Amino acid sequence: MTAQQLAALIWDIKDIIRDVYEDPEVENVILPFTLLRRMDCVLHDKKKIIDEELEKVPESMRKIQLDILMRKYNLSFYNTSKFTLSNLLAAPKEIADNFKIYLEGFTDNVKDILNNFTHEDSEAGDLTRIYTRLDRAGLLFAVTQAFVTKADLRPEVVDNAMMGTAFETVIRWSKESSNTMAGQFYTPKDIVRLLVSLVMCGKEKEINTIGQHFSIYDPCCGTGGMLTVAKEFLEKSTDRTDMKVYLFGQEKNEKTYAICKSDILLMGDAAANKDGQIAVGNTLTDDHFAGKTFNYMLANPPFGVKWKMFETPIKEEAERENGRFSAGLPSTSDGSLLFLQHMISKMDGSGSRIGIILNGSPLFNGDAESGWSNIRKMLLDRDILDAIIAIPKNLFYSTDIQTYLWILDNKKPASHRGKVLFINGYQEPYQSLLQRNLGKKRYEISERGACEILSLYRNYTSAQTEINGEIVEVAKLLDREDFLYTKVTVERPLRLVFERTGEKLLEAIAQKTFAKKDMPFFAQVAAIKGIDARRNDADFFAFLAKELGSTKIQKGYIKKLRSFADTNENAPEVYEIPGKPSSGRIPDPALRDTENIPFKTDIDTYFQEEVLRFVPDAWMDRSKDKIGCEFPFSKLFYVYTPLRNRSEILDKLFALDRELDAELKELKTEE
Numbered sequence: 001m002t003a004q005q006l007a008a009l010i011w012d013i014k015d016i017i018r019d020v021y022e023d024p025e026v027e028n029v030i031l032p033f034t035l036l037r038r039m040d041c042v043l044h045d046k047k048k049i050i051d052e053e054l055e056k057v058p059e060s061m062r063k064i065q066l067d068i069l070m071r072k073y074n075l076s077f078y079n080t081s082k083f084t085l086s087n088l089l090a091a092p093k094e095i096a097d098n099f100k101i102y103l104e105g106f107t108d109n110v111k112d113i114l115n116n117f118t119h120e121d122s123e124a125g126d127l128t129r130i131y132t133r134l135d136r137a138g139l140l141f142a143v144t145q146a147f148v149t150k151a152d153l154r155p156e157v158v159d160n161a162m163m164g165t166a167f168e169t170v171i172r173w174s175k176e177s178s179n180t181m182a183g184q185f186y187t188p189k190d191i192v193r194l195l196v197s198l199v200m201c202g203k204e205k206e207i208n209t210i211g212q213h214f215s216i217y218d219p220c221c222g223t224g225g226m227l228t229v230a231k232e233f234l235e236k237s238t239d240r241t242d243m244k245v246y247l248f249g250q251e252k253n254e255k256t257y258a259i260c261k262s263d264i265l266l267m268g269d270a271a272a273n274k275d276g277q278i279a280v281g282n283t284l285t286d287d288h289f290a291g292k293t294f295n296y297m298l299a300n301p302p303f304g305v306k307w308k309m310f311e312t313p314i315k316e317e318a319e320r321e322n323g324r325f326s327a328g329l330p331s332t333s334d335g336s337l338l339f340l341q342h343m344i345s346k347m348d349g350s351g352s353r354i355g356i357i358l359n360g361s362p363l364f365n366g367d368a369e370s371g372w373s374n375i376r377k378m379l380l381d382r383d384i385l386d387a388i389i390a391i392p393k394n395l396f397y398s399t400d401i402q403t404y405l406w407i408l409d410n411k412k413p414a415s416h417r418g419k420v421l422f423i424n425g426y427q428e429p430y431q432s433l434l435q436r437n438l439g440k441k442r443y444e445i446s447e448r449g450a451c452e453i454l455s456l457y458r459n460y461t462s463a464q465t466e467i468n469g470e471i472v473e474v475a476k477l478l479d480r481e482d483f484l485y486t487k488v489t490v491e492r493p494l495r496l497v498f499e500r501t502g503e504k505l506l507e508a509i510a511q512k513t514f515a516k517k518d519m520p521f522f523a524q525v526a527a528i529k530g531i532d533a534r535r536n537d538a539d540f541f542a543f544l545a546k547e548l549g550s551t552k553i554q555k556g557y558i559k560k561l562r563s564f565a566d567t568n569e570n571a572p573e574v575y576e577i578p579g580k581p582s583s584g585r586i587p588d589p590a591l592r593d594t595e596n597i598p599f600k601t602d603i604d605t606y607f608q609e610e611v612l613r614f615v616p617d618a619w620m621d622r623s624k625d626k627i628g629c630e631f632p633f634s635k636l637f638y639v640y641t642p643l644r645n646r647s648e649i650l651d652k653l654f655a656l657d658r659e660l661d662a663e664l665k666e667l668k669t670e671e
Contacts, residue, residue: 081105
């Protein structure tokens with residue numbers, strides 16, 4: 001039996017409850033009962049022995065003795081009741097009462113899973129919610145019997161790997177059948193395998209070193225697919241039998257957390273079901289692994305996850321010098337880079353690698369010195385960003401947007417330091433069409449795609465390859481400075497014309513625009529004969545000074561009077577002190593602009609060639625310089641395709657016209 005066939009056998013049991021449970025509710029029965037059946041089968045040949053051992057010790061010592069026996073038989077769970085799903089069938093009329101005793105007999109880690117399946121608090125949850133609805137509908141016996149008679153899940157028949165794969169398949173089917181966004185909880189295996197292979201690339205020596213053990217962490221672990229694939233990859237990469245792989249994860253959705261723990265438990269990972277290594281809670285506000293570091297970290301945070309509702313605690317942590325988010329905060333509409341910063345805070349000093357799936361926004365969102373830009377710059381300043389890989393569209397169940405794999409390493413090889421590799425995996429041969437769409441997932445990463453992307457990363461250099469007969473650039477190795485730029489403020493002078501000034505001042509006086517103490521001055525100006533004539537800034541204030549009999553007018557009055565003038569591109573420049581160029585030009589806010597100048601470009605040369613050529617009166621205000629950072633992926637791999645010339649287009653149209661005429665003549669001949 002294959003894992004797919006086993007999954008189909010389990011999934012078909014849903015037909016028993018079809019009339020009672022809606023599609024989104026089916027998983028509330030199928031998933032926990034699959035877990036219960038597997039645990040029964042695992043305990044089958046050990047339960048009698050362990051029960052007899054427990055009977056030999058006093059009641060007060062049985063919990064300690066049970067821990068000893070579980071370690072002895074490599075078990076991560078146990079059931080101290082006398083019941084199993086099989087012997088519950090012996091008393092059909094008492095099955096509900098006995099089911100309660102059966103569930104309460106499980107160890108705390110199993111009860112925690114079952115409580116979270118029902119969205120109840122793990123300490124005070126009502127385990128009867130697992131079966132009471134079935135009992136009221138008269139289906140508890142039938143469902144229990146179906147799992148006992150149809151699903152032989154003994155380890156000698158179904159090994160841990162097959163059980164885990166089958167369970168994950170059932171999870172995916174349950175999401176698809178209810179039109180739930182499977183991608184919210186489950187990342188397709190083809191993407192996970194590629195991400196894991198990239199993260200583990202270059203670590204072959206460590207993996208094969210005797211005595212080396214590894215920890216893997218996913219801060220938004222969903223149903224645990226990334227963790228289990230990563231563990232499987234490590235175990236298949238070596239012949240070592242001493243290697244231990246410790247799985248850690250956190251998931252805020254209670255039911256998804258329960259599914260994750262179930263999946264790991266069903267795959268026989270005893271360690272991951274002890275000591276709270278899979279936790280439930282919001283990673284961004286309630287880190288269950290504070291202060292802990294990991295060897296490998298993987299994540300597919302929800303695209304565009306909003307964090308406005310958690311803004312206060314996140315901002316407070318960002319303001320702390322060594323807080324997880326101290327590099328900067330992205331906009332509250334997308335918290336993906338918060339997860340990335342969280343993972344960076346858990347990098348071990350001896351070396352850690354991160355693989356994270358992100359959409360396009362983190363590449364370029366945000367202005368210079370914004371939270372987005374500062375986070376990207378931090379990655380370069382610390383030299384921990386190793387590569388970004390674009391993968392094809394339509395690979396996910398719930399979205400068809402472009403996505404990218406980011407690889408981070410805080411112990412880069414010497415050849416990688418100060419560099420970042422960009423790989424354009426968005427190529428037609430790198431994907432293969434599925435026989436049937438799975439939600440929005442129309443493609444999977446092809447074998448060629450996975451192999452070539454991994455090879456490009458391993459070689460870590462710029463590269464070209466042949467795609468459909470054309471030579472295409474698929475990898476670019478760039479320096480840190482290639483992503484940095486200086487945002488320079490470009491100013492142009494204010495140019496003013498005064499006209500109808502007295503009339504405008506009288507209107508303002510009538511509307512009580514001026515402060516009471518300033519009213520006499522502006523009334524005096526408004527009353528000056530000839531004040532309404534058209535004049536430029538220097539001429540206006542020269543005229544005003546003459547009429548007022550004073551060469552010095554208060555700075556505040558000058559600024560206020562200028563607000564009644566109109567800008568005019570043909571007027572002379574306006575100076576801080578009217579008519580005195582040495583006092584400095586006043587910039588026109590309406591003409592203020594900025595230029596993003598790459599770090600590798602001389603700013604003065606750029607300004608001379610790209611700005612002054614077009615606006616000779618411009619100048620730079622270098623006091624407002626800002627340093628920005630972006631990863632312009634699309635621009636890096638953009639290839640200009642020239643437009644067809646007019647004669648080529650006309651020839652094509654005439655050819656089509658001739659073909660249409662020929663077909664029409666043929667139709668007339670047939671008549």
